[in-house]
Each structure stands twice: as structure tokens, then as C-alpha cells.
Amino acid sequence: MSGWNAWFDERATLRHARGTERTDAILRQKHSIDLASNDYLGLASDPRVVAAGVQALRTYGASAGASRLVTGTLPVHHDLEAALCQLTGNAAALVFSSGYTANIAAVTALTGRGAHLLLDAHAHASLHDAARMCRSPYELFAHNDVAALDARLAELSGVRVLVAVESVYSVLGDAAPLIELADVCRRHGALLLVDEAHGIGVTGAGRGSVHAAGLAGGDHLLVTATLSKSLGAQGGAVLGSPQLRTHLVNAARTFIFDTGLAPAAAAAAIAAIDIVVDEPDRVAGIGLRAALIADALHIEPSAGAVQSVPISSPAAAVAARDALAAQGVLVGCFRPPSVPDGVSRLRITARADLPLGEVARAIRSVAAQTAVLL
Ligand SMILES: Cc1ncc(COP(=O)(O)O)c(C=O)c1O
Structure with missing residues (x-):
């Protein structure tokens, strides 16, 4: 099989030349300031969330043990589904082992023979993968272009259409015009899927953008x-x-x-939802820090926690990320093919649990590194 390793080396050389290499190196160190993770509210290590996970491990064990349809459905799954409904204003919920599998499930189960899928061009990779799996024709429409969507839906009159968008986009951090999108879909009888991965816990006092727009339960x-x-x-x-x-x-x-969601994760999520509801100041802390970051870097503040800083090339983005990591400041580095518009960028997340002074200090390093004047 030595031929295969030669092929892997060839691919690695190509990626290196293009500046698109990825690595799973451990970047987090004890004293680093993490502006890269998606733990926007700092709940992953909150003692109440951790305790709920530990308790569920003791009660149910480490695994759901089977598909939800066999013996893998546990009371904690139904409790989580009820908590999610309460939070977001929906009548029903079904939990999956990841957001990725939830998107694949929704898109593939709602399309198929006779259907058509329209996807916002900036939608997450999981929605693009779902599109490839769904056995329906699918196409992209220009990012947030409601008029283009309207026109295409008019052409598809009589066809069962699923439209998929994100409420807050994961890389650029911008928001979808949800009210207009929902209106167009309703007029044409299309079903609108809104991926709230970056909305829930962040926008609409933590209840998400769909709830904030008054669209929940439609x-x-x-x-x-x-x-x-x-x-x-x-x-x-x-x-x-x-x-x-x-x-x-x-x-x-x-x-x-798929095996049911691990019970510890389900219980941890329930505890996190309680905190989102009970601690509105924590949720508001994301916006405060996002504004501070955007102001210091002279960028438009985005709708959610993600602030996006364009960088001239993939290599420059990697160099900036690595230099910042060496200084103990962790930022995300997104490059083609993981950026929807082909522009490399640093992705900086506003984390509500970081003290404002610490965020300000870290952002000064980012500004210096990206040659943005304070
Ligand atoms: C918009 C969006 N949807 C779905 C996912 C997948 O979620 P998970 O990480 O839970 O699989 C992500 C995560 O990166 C995301 O950003």
C-alpha cells in the first residue's frame, strides 16, 4: 500500500502550496484567551452544566446504547426536547447526535422525489452535504437575495420546494432577512428551513432570531x-x-x-437552556463584547457573536493566527474552501464569559497583528 502514502504526500504538498492546509493541533493553553471557540456563553465549563452532565452519566451511563427507535430514547431526550420547545417557541422538537446530522435529517426527509431544494449560497457545509444527499434537484441562490428567491420560486410554481438558510451566518456573522424570506416562502407555498446554530443562545435574548422575528411555530x-x-x-x-x-x-x-444523543450531553444542554433563560445579562454580554471587538478592529459589528476580519491571503491569515496563538490569543482562521466568498479571514468570537478588560487586551493584539490601527 506504499502507493497510497505517496498519493497522500502529493495531496499534502498541493495543499501546502495553496496555503490551505488544515491541522488539528492543540492550541489551547492554560493562560490563552480563546476568541476562536463557539462556546459563546462560556457554558461548556459552567459548574451547573458540568454537574448536570455528571449526574446524567451516573443515572444513564455514558451512551444511549442504541438508536432512538430501538432502546436509545431516554427520559432526558424528551426533557431536552421540551426545554428546546419552551426556549424557542416551537411546538415540537427532535434531538440528534449533532447539528450536522440534524441538518442532514431535515433536508433529506423533506425533499426527495418531486421536490426541489434552494440553498442560500453562504449556507453551512452540512446543508450543502445534505443537498448532495437529498435526491432532489438543488441549486444555490445569491446570499440573502430575497428578490432572486422570489423569482425562482415563481418559476417553480406547483413544485414542493424547501428553502434553506441560516439565521446568523457562521463565517461572516451576518444575519438573514428572515421576515422577508418567510413571507416569500409563505406566498409560494415553500417550506423555509432556518439553521439557528449561531442564533439560539445569542440573538432574541437567547431564544434565537426566528423567535425574535415572531416567526416561531409558523x-x-x-x-x-x-x-x-x-x-x-x-x-x-x-x-x-x-x-x-x-x-x-x-x-x-x-x-x-444513528445512536441516540449521549445522555450527559442532553442533560448538560438542559442545564444550559435554564441558564440562558435565567441569566439575560449573560446573553446580552455577547453583544457588548461584539461591539467592542468590531469598534477596535474598525469592522461592521455583526448580528451575532462572530466578528469577521478579511485578510489579504490564506497565507497571511495563517501567519496572523499563528502569531496571535504564540502571544496567547486564539482566533479562528478561515480560508478557501471553507469561506463562502473566497476571502480568507480571521474569525473572532465575542464570548460573554470573558472579562471586558481581557477582551480589550486581546483585541489590541489582534489589531496590531492585522495592521489595523486602533
Ligand atoms: C451553521 C451551522 N450549522 C450546523 C453546524 C453543525 O453543528 P454541529 O457542530 O453540532 O454538528 C454548524 C457547526 O459548525 C454550523 O456552524
Whole structure:
């Protein structure tokens, strides 16, 4: 099999030349300031969240042990689904082992023969992968372009169409015009899927952008979510009507053929949801820090926790990220092919649990490193 290693080396050389190498190096050190993670509320290490996870480990063990359809459904899954409904204003929820599998489930179970999928061009990779798996024709529409979507839906009159967008985009941090998108979808009888991975726990006092827009529970709309970002746990969910939930239980392959969400993660997410509801100041802390970061870096503040700083080239972005890591400041570095518009960027997250002074100090380093004048 030595031929294969030669091929891997060849691919690695190509990636190196293009500046698109990825690495899973451990960057976190004890004293580093982490402005790269998606733990926006600092709940992953909150003692109440950790204690809930530990308690669930003791009660249920480390694994759900089977698919939810076999013996893998545990009371903690139904408790989590109820908590998610309460938080987001939806009538029903179904939890999955990740946000990724939740998106695959929703898209594939809602499309198929006779359907058509329209995807915002900046949508997350999991939605693009779902599109490839869904056995329906699919196409992209220009990012946040409601008029283009309207025109295409008019052409697809009579076809069952699913439209997929994010509420807050994961790389650029900008928001979708949800009210307009929902209106267009309703007029054309299309179903709008809103991925709230970066909205829940952040926007709309933590209840998400769909709730804030007054769209929760609508007949033409469903939400997908992850538990692994602001909720500090692991797992994903699809939220909508009870009929949608029943359909997914019967048709979503990443529900049927996947082991149920680990009970510790489910219990941790419930504790995190309680904190989001009980501590509005914590949620508001994201916006405060986002404004501080945007101001210091002379960029437009984004709708959510993610602030995005364009960098001239993939190599420059990597160099800036590595230099900052050496100074104990961790920032995300996104390059092609992981950026929707082909522009490399540093991705800086506003974390509500970091003291303002610490954020300000870290951002001064980022500004110096990216040659942005304070
Ligand atoms: C917009 C969006 N959707 C879905 C996911 C997948 O979520 P998870 O990490 O829970 O699989 C992510 C995570 O990166 C995301 O950013």
C-alpha cells in the first residue's frame, strides 16, 4: 500500500502550496484567551452544566446504547426536547447526535422525489452535504437575495420546494432577512428551513432570531439547531410542528440509523437552556463584547457573536493566527474552501464569559497583528 502514502504526500504538498492546509493541533493553553471557540456563553465549563452532565452519566451511563427507535430514547431526550420547545417557541422538537446530522435529517426527509431544494449560497457545509444527499434537484441562490428567491420560486410554481438558510451566518456573522424570506416562502407555498446554530443562545435574548422575528411555530417554517455552540454541550435538534417531528422519526435516516444523543450531553444542554433563560445579562454580554471587538478592529459589528476580519491571503491569515496563538490569543482562521466568498479571514468570537478588560487586551493584539490601527 506504499502507493497510497505517496498519493497522500502529493495531496499534502498541493495543499501546502495553496496555503490551505488544515491541522488539528492543540492550541489551547492554560493562560490563552480563546476568541476562536463557539462556546459563546462560556457554558461548556459552567459548574451547573458540568454537574448536570455528571449526574446524567451516573443515572444513564455514558451512551444511549442504541438508536432512538430501538432502546436509545431516554427520559432526558424528551426533557431536552421540551426545554428546546419552551426556549424557542416551537411546538415540537427532535434531538440528534449533532447539528450536522440534524441538518442532514431535515433536508433529506423533506425533499426527495418531486421536490426541489434552494440553498442560500453562504449556507453551512452540512446543508450543502445534505443537498448532495437529498435526491432532489438543488441549486444555490445569491446570499440573502430575497428578490432572486422570489423569482425562482415563481418559476417553480406547483413544485414542493424547501428553502434553506441560516439565521446568523457562521463565517461572516451576518444575519438573514428572515421576515422577508418567510413571507416569500409563505406566498409560494415553500417550506423555509432556518439553521439557528449561531442564533439560539445569542440573538432574541437567547431564544434565537426566528423567535425574535415572531416567526416561531409558523406552518411554513422549521428550525435546526446545534447544542454545541452557545449551549456548550453536543448534539443537534430540528424544531417545528408535531407533524414534522413524526415525519422525521419515520423518515430521517440520521435519526433512524444513528445512536441516540449521549445522555450527559442532553442533560448538560438542559442545564444550559435554564441558564440562558435565567441569566439575560449573560446573553446580552455577547453583544457588548461584539461591539467592542468590531469598534477596535474598525469592522461592521455583526448580528451575532462572530466578528469577521478579511485578510489579504490564506497565507497571511495563517501567519496572523499563528502569531496571535504564540502571544496567547486564539482566533479562528478561515480560508478557501471553507469561506463562502473566497476571502480568507480571521474569525473572532465575542464570548460573554470573558472579562471586558481581557477582551480589550486581546483585541489590541489582534489589531496590531492585522495592521489595523486602533
Ligand atoms: C451553521 C451551522 N450549522 C450546523 C453546524 C453543525 O453543528 P454541529 O457542530 O453540532 O454538528 C454548524 C457547526 O459548525 C454550523 O456552524
